[in-house]
Amino acid sequence: MNKILVPFDFSEQAQHALDLSTNLSSKLDNVEITVLHVIEIPSTAGMNTMGGGEMVPDYENQIFFIELMDRRKAQFKEMESKYSGNNYSFRTKLVLGNAFKSISSAILEEDPDLVVMGSKGSSGMEEVLIGSNTEKVVRTAHCPVVTVKTATDPATIKKIVFASDFREDQDELANQLIALQKLFDADLYLVIINTPGSFETTRESAVRIKRFVNKYAIVGAVAEIYNSYSEEAGIVEFAGDIDADMIAMATHGRTGLAHLFTGSIAEDVVNHAKRPVWTFKTK
Template structure:
């Protein structure tokens, strides 16, 4: 049984993510999907929270709206339950009150999913540098792989997958995760190293590391590539564009705090800027 968590906010990108998750069941039997919707709890402010005064009127209206929103979301989630009740997809819905990121994090801890599928609009400018999206935060902290979706994606048509890495680390868990993707998708895999001016090495060195990784973990049906670009992020996206890839896969070290602000994350940059689905897995 593979457990899939789909954080869902009723947006178009969330629908893309849900369609992707349900589509996985056509390629991989034994998938259980949890559709998680989180309603942000309003923060009470002003003297009206103590009762009396003019401030109590808008506060009361906010409470009424919040109650109505809960009931509306319950009804919408029930419609999703009904839609898949008699299908081959094993699906359940869950409603949580609180902050979005905290709710997702707690659900990950409680359910231990094998995969998270999230819709993403990406982030740019000041938002990307300082705040980041909830999707980006989940990519950075989740203990299981995360697939981010920005457009409608037909699982059955995913035939080219790029795994971008420097292949300096030979983690058995990472190798097993990549093999699971191979199990789910009958696709051609491209193992690629991006060569940049600031981190230059010969093609021979890069290819040798890829071959060592492939041989150690007994991969099959792999194409090894070295791609030259001005940065790792742009190189990964450009290579995926050049071969018309259906999915980009990569690992992230999930740095947080000051070190994240200073160094950033190639994986998060790709998640933000790639138009293609991106599979990420946090390694220690």
């Protein structure tokens, strides 16, 4: 792992994401951390219309953005000084624009090995209609994304739940999962969530997990079958029951109508889980 991108909005959750990134990077060699902050520009930040369609400058918003830019630049300068002198490199990036689009562009430009993001979660109509920027990044990023909501010390991540149906061969996914296990020196709990809508016997589920373990020579793994009313709830519940330190999942990254009708289990888990969630994009 050489490059980590940390979208940063100066929230408590963003600081948790940055702390996880720096603590993890201090145990590795030659890691570059890029902290990205996006200042979103509302439609009223430019000109306002008066009677007759005349355009006049919105000086109040202009002054606000000048002050905000200066404040963020000063905060980034302090941050660069605070994190200098470590065995990883640290840089900041300040851009204007839409948060999700700017983060997506940065992922394409920077080509990081990992994105680490803070997440507040969402609920009610916000979750149904728009979700969060974090969920959108999880859905679209071509690289792994880890989301955090609370302070997380990478040294304490020793139990990782990997939830899947284990029906398809996923060589790249298995390689990333093995690398994740080695990164944290953790035990893997490979779990299939058995729901009323897709019920199968324990024997059938166990055979698929065993095949996955043998095919990819995974060590330090425990096979589990967990019953719940939904896959999303089951993953979160199982992780809580065994007091897991992290959840790992694959996401198909569906967008548009496909995402509207099928949704994403990974995004739902990211939204509702209290513990860190590491997602891998699959084809």
